[in-house]
Amino acid sequence: MSDPRIVLRGALLLNGRDPARPGTTVVVEGDRITSVEADAAYAPRPDDEVHDLAGRALMPGMVQTHFHSHFGAFGDGVSAPALGLEAAPPYLSMLAAKNAEQALRLGWTGAIGSSNAFTIDVSLKEAIGAGIVRGPRYLAGSREIVTTGEYSDYANNRNHFMELGCTGLTYAVSGEEEWRLAARVEGGRGCDVIKISAGPGHGSSPARDVMYPTRAELHALVEAAHTLGKRVRAHAPSRTSILECARAGVDIIDHADRLDDECIEAILDADTTVVPSMLWSARFLELAESWDHDAAVLQISEGFPETPDEVRRRIAAVREDFEYTCEAMPRAHRAGVRMVIGDDFGTPIMPHGDYVAELELYVKVLGMAPLDVLRWATHNGAIAMGLGDEAGLIEPGRLADFVVVNGDPSVDISCLGAEDGIAAVALGGDWVANRLAPAA
Numbered sequence: 171m172s173d174p175r176i177v178l179r180g181a182l183l184l185n186g187r188d189p190a191r192p193g194t195t196v197v198v199e200g201d202r203i204t205s206v207e208a209d210a211a212y213a214p215r216p217d218d219e220v221h222d223l224a225g226r227a228l229m230p231g232m233v234q235t236h237f238h239s240h241f242g243a244f245g246d247g248v249s250a251p252a253l254g255l256e257a258a259p260p261y262l263s264m265l266a267a268k269n270a271e272q273a274l275r276l277g278w279t280g281a282i283g284s285s286n287a288f289t290i291d292v293s294l295k296e297a298i299g300a301g302i303v304r305g306p307r308y309l310a311g312s313r314e315i316v317t318t319g320e321y322s323d324y325a326n327n328r329n330h331f332m333e334l335g336c337t338g339l340t341y342a343v344s345g346e347e348e349w350r351l352a353a354r355v356e357g358g359r360g361c362d363v364i365k366i367s368a369g370p371g372h373g374s375s376p377a378r379d380v381m382y383p384t385r386a387e388l389h390a391l392v393e394a395a396h397t398l399g400k401r402v403r404a405h406a407p408s409r410t411s412i413l414e415c416a417r418a419g420v421d422i423i424d425h426a427d428r429l430d431d432e433c434i435e436a437i438l439d440a441d442t443t444v445v446p447s448m449l450w451s452a453r454f455l456e457l458a459e460s461w462d463h464d465a466a467v468l469q470i471s472e473g474f475p476e477t478p479d480e481v482r483r484r485i486a487a488v489r490e491d492f493e494y495t496c497e498a499m500p501r502a503h504r505a506g507v508r509m510v511i512g513d514d515f516g517t518p519i520m521p522h523g524d525y526v527a528e529l530e531l532y533v534k535v536l537g538m539a540p541l542d543v544l545r546w547a548t549h550n551g552a553i554a555m556g557l558g559d560e561a562g563l564i565e566p567g568r569l570a571d572f573v574v575v576n577g578d579p580s581v582d583i584s585c586l587g588a589e590d591g592i593a594a595v596a597l598g599g600d601w602v603a604n605r606l607a608p609a610a
């Protein structure tokens with residue numbers, strides 16, 4: 171005998187694409203949505219599991235597209251000799267499992283990994299698939315491929331005298347053949363998304379207009395990754411790195427702080443996804459601009475000593491980048507660039523679970539309509555995962571990945587982060603969390 175249908179009636183439907191539609195009934199059978207219709211059209215069956223949403227919002231599950239799975243060890247993330255070495259791999263793996271389950275329970279039914287150490291993402295994805303841990307649908311990220319001698323390489327190797335041998339979540343390579351091999355190595359280890367460092371800047375440092383790899387190196391890696399059926403994502407804040415990554419066919423561009431009209435055109439031509447991830451910059455500026463810069467020589471997040479004047483110049487340049495990005499991102503959105511949600515959560519000023527703060531920033535600071543930001547989080551996120559035909563919308567035939575919200579996030583997006591904001595979450599028709607009482 172088949173499982174009973176799940177029937178959600180009286181929903182305020184936010185289908186991931188269109189304005190809210192009240193008085194809607196959604197029917198789920200197995201792992202799929204089978205019916206979306208007006209409440210009056212619902213034909214009950216005796217064994218239906220019926221929930222009266224009483225006007226609560228029903229929306230697709232959201233997608234975290236920049237997920238550093240093992241960030242957040244000991245509430246820190248910057249004190250180890252290199253990122254990814256904050257704790258032993260087993261500890262970091264358990265932390266990744268905790269972060270994944272937390273994200274799922276908060277309504278994030280999909281995630282795309284960003285840079286991580288020890289192929290923790292691959293193990294996390296496999297453990298989720300085997301039912302060992304609970305987590306969202308997942309694309310495993312790779313180590314971050316960096317150019318030998320560039321900023322990220324130096325930052326992780328400034329303790330070279332320790333002769334650690336392991337540089338955590340970075341993988342330094344040089345030359346066209348090594349960049350090609352890096353894609354093959356990471357892809358061969360099971361990574362779905364190959365992460366590269368394409369240019370400097372973002373968050374706590376300004377975007378200098380350079381690209382780290384050569385064009386030949388970049389194109390070699392992208393070609394090799396795509397040949398293996400893998401995606402490529404790039405840390406690309408500078409204009410040059412954004413433009414060159416789009417022209418090379420990079421699938422996901424992270425940050426894109428300095429994109430301009432030429433970059434937008436190249437991104438549209440390549441059908442590339444952009445992850446603005448602006449919360450980290452906003453949180454850094456809120457903290458850094460409150461410092462007493464004359465008190466002493468300071469250290470900012472990268473860990474390098476700086477004089478007060480150097481700190482002031484750096485913060486001013488980050489502020490300039492941020493203000494530029496605040497103007498550029500809405501323009502890119504209006505042009506049709508596919509935007510998604512995801513940021514560097516797991517750092518001390520941005521703990522895992524604080525995800526809704528990023529959505530609020532786009533509404534309150536960028537002036538984006540809440541419905542547009544919800545589309546970034548749902549439909550666009552599913553497309554970025556390669557699930558554009560399977561998830562991201564509430565319509566018949568789609569996977570039953572959905573969230574029930576106490577409130578209307580298309581009016582007040584903050585309700586997604588309220589203490590009792592999430593009433594229920596389902597992944598493939600299975601309840602992850604459910605505080606809904608069955609209908610009488």
